[in-house]
Amino acid sequence: MSSTPVPTVPISGGAAMPMIGFGTWQLSGEDAYRAVSTALEAGYRHIDTAVGYVNHRQVGRALADSGIPRHEVFVTTKLLPNSAGRERQALERAVDQLGVAYVDLWLLRHPPRQDPLPAVWQAMAELADEGTARAVGVSNHTTALIDTLIWETGRTPAVNQVAFSPARFDPQLLVEHAERRVAVQGYSPLRHTDLSHPALTAPAARLGATPAQVVLAWHLARRVTTLPSSTRPDHIRDNLTAAQLTLSAAELHTIDTLDQHTAALSATPGP
Template sequence: MEERTATLPGGTAMPLLGFGTWRLKGDDAYRAVLHTLEAGYRHLDTAQLYGNEESVGRALADSGISRQEVFLTTKFAQHHPGKEHATLSRSLERLGVEQVDLWLMHYPLKDPGEHLAVWDAFLDAAEEGMATAVGVSNHSLAQLDTLTEATGQMPQVNQIRFNPALYDPRLVTGHRARNTVLEGHSPLRKPGLDHPVLTEIAETHNATSAQVVIAWHLAYQVAVIPRSAHPERISSNLHAARLHLAPADIARIDALSRQPSGTARTRNRQGA
């Protein structure tokens, strides 16, 4: 299976196609992640808030796959600023690993001082080797710049809602200019996999609409983490890495953001 990666500052290779685990719990999360790894995924995304780090870690251990082969992300929920180190230590314990490949601030804090303090703690965690790379989630470009101006360190990844209905070329170019990898969660939610543009392109390529949307992300070098509890869909989504869309296909998908269903994209631009 072809694996496309982004090289983070510092040289870490991050697979662009990963597996999201939001809303997967307990044995469901364990089974889904185990199948994900058996199918060939090498990028897992979880979070403190998801309540499934232990299940993800157990599946990783039981898969028999070397830890070094799997890019592992978790996120910190900033309910208690000042407890970053202890929280990450607990996440590592639940995951059964010595470090994560990527640790993300799950969302920005309203208090600017607290927000910067959390980011400082993230940078310290990277210095201590608890996380190979650190980044953020649900941040706008302006919020990325605020963190960088205060610390001199740009987040290496920003994970936001991103799909054809939310496409904004300024987001893509803005992240690229900052050398920050744009990662999209909720990639398959809008405009809906039954949209005629997606189904027509899928039929042309003998693919599924989900594969088309994932391939569209990859064409822009946007990391993407689709989620499913169904083994057949998990395996099917992985095969999107083999699909290369034509420029005309990409342009048609881009245009979906200019339709009424895509008007919500301004939320990402203003304060995602």
Template sequence: MSELTLNNGVIIPQLGFGVFQVPPEDTQRIVEDALAAGYRHIDTAAAYRNEAGVGAAIAASGIPRAEIFVTTKLRNGEQGRAQEAFQNSRKALGADFVDLYLIHWPVPSQGLYVQAWKELERLYANNQIRAIGVSNFLSQHLDSLLESAEVVPAVNQIELHPSYQQAELTAKCRSLDIAVEAYSPLGQGGDLNGSAVTAIARAHNATTAQVVLAWHLAAGNIVIPKSADPSRLRENFAASSLTLTDDELASITALESGARIGSDPAVASFSQL
């Protein structure tokens, strides 16, 4: 499994497993399957309401906690009480610490994300979090944050897939030594059916999902696919051993259409409570 080094020296597995929209009652079983398949990076969030299932799966796995990288996120409606929200997440996970804690969305209409970042910096300084970062932050949000930040975010987790690559934002993050993490990395399945992807999959005797995930890994993205199907999550994990040619990578990059699937972070304002 390939790993990346974040800007504070913390090591993160590049291919992780996401539990967005995984029902709480199914989370433990599915995360146990992911851990058995070899994943050592699990991405959850308070808003997903399945942190407890993630924690239970880790405890049941028998794998030492230090060998599993856990990410969770601050809900939008709790940006004004980030300390309390973090402790609730930590307790739900049954963990003494969290490896990566993210502000889930900037919600600029609230005007609270800079304040929330200061609270994350305090938690980080107290060694309760190994790395802190953001999610869905656009260029203007990063600029506002960095005006007063003492700690540069380690990660910006954004919607990123072949048909929506956010090239300017990803380049800016990398210039600031902020790792880029892709959610919806397969375009929620929409990027798997194009002729370029299917042709590459046939050439490598691979799945189309493996091809797109290999493209992400080659680009240096952290990537967190999800699947409730044990065989599918094992197939996705095997993408780490797939190497594409430069021409194949370029043909996937050419799929850019500028079509966002999720909410626009410039205006998104839901509370997640």
């Protein structure tokens, strides 16, 4: 097990969210079980999954087989928007498949056509009050959508999970979320990022690290929780040790301003 200290960010509900988590999007079957088992053994204490990933049972089996006390692992899952009116059943099914009594974070995935879903959000918040979810948040929501949910229900999401990488750096997004006290959680941290760019290879060489580790360290410096994913044990372990790296202010600024031609980014939907 890794002794790498991973910073945490406090979120509503009293939970401390580890800022490097293990993402399970596109992991299924025994690949998901093996990858999550490797991540837990390496020292990850934050696992991200969702109903739509169809891997709850494999993630739950890895958690059980790890022998790690439940309270030591931060578990996130997500509600599909088409579960409107069936929020309780969806949450009960999720925790049953995961083999846990509660999840630490329950996210409302992006609404269809980007229409706000205040009734669904209200139901999720009320269920969280019962204790089956320690905190509730959203995924792929704009700040305008978040504002609508807050206005309609009086409940602020603890977290917004969005695509975040050097190619998608948006300082205004970070400002707007900080103003609302909504933590930013970023998925696909390496997607569309040119790992051969000098802005990444130079600090990697200075630190004796990989460019991928530099990208993850940049996320932490920007106070964005990151969710790298891999099936390769060496990559899984290396990603976690990014928490040991410290980038200079100049290096951070250079990564902030990387020209990754974001207009050409793929429109493929994410987690």
